[in-house]
Structure formats: structure tokens, C-alpha cells
Amino acid sequence: MKAYAIAAGSLAFLALAAVGPAQAQQSRMQACAAEWNTMKAANQTAGKTYRAFQKECLARTAATAPTLPFGQPAPAPAAKPKGGGGRQAMLARERACGAEWKAAKAAGTVPAGATWPKYWSACNTRKKAEGM
Secondary structure, three states, rough: HHHHHHHHHHHHHHHHHOHHHHHHHHHHHHHHHHHHHHHHHHHHHEEEEEEHHHHHHHHHOOOOOOOOOOOOOOOOOOOOOOOHHHHHHHHHHEEEEEEEEHHHHHHHHOOOOOOOHHHHHHHHHHHHHOOO
């Protein structure tokens, strides 16, 4: 049983060396689940529950998890842009139309009964035609 645990621990270490720190916990959990399934199939669980085994396995594999060398900061997560290109273009048109609307209101050139939704619809169509 000990030889099996050492071999499984070695395989878990090799699997963890190939993945980044963010994926290490998930990989450790998957490795422990695979080890449990193998032990269960061979009827070698020794009466343990999966939760008890999982705690032991995660504690055992935590020592073999890859760490960053001293002096190196942890990598920052990649910044995810808000929305795609279509959303960004729509927001740019909305800001441009909003600036036009405010300027027209301040100058008093907005026709009577005009509302922002109607102005936005017409302005958005115009800006799309202009290629914005």
C-alpha cells in the first residue's frame, strides 16, 4: 500500500509541475479523486470515507505543490477587457451622442418634444453609418 501511495504521490507531483499555481488545487483534487477511484476499485480503502481520504491526500500533495522562488512576485491575473469590440464601439457611440445631446441642450437647439431615447436612436444610426 505504501509503494502505491509513493507512486501516486510521484505522479501527482509530475502532474502539478506541468500546470500553473492557479490550476494546482484543481489538479491536486483530480489526482486525489483518481487515486481514490483506483483504491476503491482494488477494495483497498480500509474503511475510510472519501472525505477523510481527500483531506489526507490534499495535505500530502500540498507539500509537493510548485512554489515560486524567493523574490519573485506571484503573477497578476490577466486583465479581462469589458465587453467585446462591438460593445466598446457601442459605448463610444453612446458617449459621443451624449456629448452632442448635452451641447445641443445647452445651446437650446434641441427641438421641442425631443427626448434622449429618440435622439440616441437617430444619433446611433448616424454614427454607425459614419463608420464609428
